[in-house]
Amino acid sequence: MFKVCIISCGMITNSAHIPAYRQFPKDFEIAAVSDINEAAARDTAKRHGIERYYTNAEEMLEREKPDVVSVCVPNCFHKEYTLMALSHGANVLCEKPLAFTYADACEMFDMAERNGKLLMACQSMRFTPDRLAAKRFIDEGGMDEIYYGEIARVRRRGIPTWGTFHINKISCGGAFVDIGVHMLDALIWLMGNPKIKSVSGITMQNHKSEIGSLKGSGALTGEVHNKRPFDPEEMDVEDFACGMLSFENSAKVSFKVAWASNMPEASDIRLVSRRAGIDLPSGKVYFGEDGEKNLKTEECPYDTPFFGHMYIADNLRKVLRGEAEPIITPEETKNVAAVLELFYRSASLGREVSL
Numbered sequence: 001m002f003k004v005c006i007i008s009c010g011m012i013t014n015s016a017h018i019p020a021y022r023q024f025p026k027d028f029e030i031a032a033v034s035d036i037n038e039a040a041a042r043d044t045a046k047r048h049g050i051e052r053y054y055t056n057a058e059e060m061l062e063r064e065k066p067d068v069v070s071v072c073v074p075n076c077f078h079k080e081y082t083l084m085a086l087s088h089g090a091n092v093l094c095e096k097p098l099a100f101t102y103a104d105a106c107e108m109f110d111m112a113e114r115n116g117k118l119l120m121a122c123q124s125m126r127f128t129p130d131r132l133a134a135k136r137f138i139d140e141g142g143m144d145e146i147y148y149g150e151i152a153r154v155r156r157r158g159i160p161t162w163g164t165f166h167i168n169k170i171s172c173g174g175a176f177v178d179i180g181v182h183m184l185d186a187l188i189w190l191m192g193n194p195k196i197k198s199v200s201g202i203t204m205q206n207h208k209s210e211i212g213s214l215k216g217s218g219a220l221t222g223e224v225h226n227k228r229p230f231d232p233e234e235m236d237v238e239d240f241a242c243g244m245l246s247f248e249n250s251a252k253v254s255f256k257v258a259w260a261s262n263m264p265e266a267s268d269i270r271l272v273s274r275r276a277g278i279d280l281p282s283g284k285v286y287f288g289e290d291g292e293k294n295l296k297t298e299e300c301p302y303d304t305p306f307f308g309h310m311y312i313a314d315n316l317r318k319v320l321r322g323e324a325e326p327i328i329t330p331e332e333t334k335n336v337a338a339v340l341e342l343f344y345r346s347a348s349l350g351r352e353v354s355l
């Protein structure tokens with residue numbers, strides 16, 4: 001049985017992390033949660049029947065000595081709390097994006113390695129049936145070298161309004177780090193983790209006072225318990241991003257990401273190689289002059305909108321028991337961090353930026 005502590009008690013802890021650990025009651029026991037907001041910590045503990053709560057994460061780590069820590073704080077605190085949990089001897093699941101620069105990601109994974117602990121980013125959106133089927137298809141040789149791709153993550157009106165996602169100094173970016181990072185992670189994983197070489201990107205803000213539903217902006221269960229009041233005047237991050245990624249193996253990928261935009265909603269990935277091309281989420285494979293077939297998908301075993309966290313918890317228990325390799329690797333997550341870093345540098349300089 002692995003003893004778990006969770007740092008911060010917001011939406012993702014209540015809707016995804018606690019249910020994911022509870023999915024495997026023989027493997028995980030949630031000992032305590034913490035949040036600087038005492039009401040959030042107390043209410044979360046009470047809501048889920050967790051015995052202890054803290055307002056100081058370090059005190060929780062010292063007293064509880066957990067095997068596993070979920071770091072679910074807002075983005076700018078990911079590094080600080082991950083290093084803190086690792087230094088207390090815990091394995092760490094850190095919410096996405098794990099880091100915003102390549103150097104920070106390296107520092108975090110280096111510390112995990114030195115301490116002999118697992119550090120894994122909660123890149124929970126790889127595990128849709130179409131993406132898992134595409135990965136199987138590619139790994140079994142269905143495609144040769146991918147030379148071009150397109151990713152599109154578009155919400156009509158989906159600026160997250162319950163927390164601090166819209167404030168740059170806390171969130172370290174807007175739509176690109178929030179939902180773009182899931183697409184980048186899935187893309188890089190599907191492509192076999194080619195190293196990023198350069199990024200050309202732009203950011204824009206067009207819809208800051210046009211608010212959509214909680215579900216449509218990422219609180220997928222529609223529930224947020226300790227909502228922070230939203231003031232559009234605080235919003236200083238992009239709601240739209242687009243550009244081009246160039247990889248060392250010469251592959252190019254164009255991308256667009258929107259929290260809010262007058263376009264069809266999208267969570268699309270297209271990848272092309274000489275042997276075949278795939279289109280997700282349709283699951284269509286294209287080849288030859290008019291060849292088409294459908295990828296074989298398997299049904300998701302978890303009946304919750306945050307099913308990705310269940311896949312991660314399942315993998316975590318197997319890795320900790322020595323029965324599996326991490327499903328999301330340090331090298332993939334470092335590559336994703338490098339893209340985030342290059343993207344914002346490119347957007348601020350107004351030109352393509354190389355690593």
Ligand SMILES: NC(=O)c1ccc[n+]([C@@H]2O[C@H](COP(=O)([O-])OP(=O)(O)OC[C@H]3O[C@@H](n4cnc5c(N)ncnc54)[C@H](O)[C@@H]3O)[C@@H](O)[C@H]2O)c1
Pocket residue numbers: 007008009010011012013034035036037040072073074075077095096097122123124162163164178218226
């Ligand atoms: N994997 C996913 O699909 C997914 C979805 C949503 C959010 N997330 C990620 O989860 C993280 C949290 O998002 P959320 O929606 O739960 O946010 P939230 O605003 O609902 O909750 C954040 C919590 O952190 C607490 N907090 C703030 N500063 C703190 C500090 N210094 N120390 C301790 N606690 C602190 C706040 O009091 C709040 O309770 C973000 O990094 C976000 O990117 C991931």
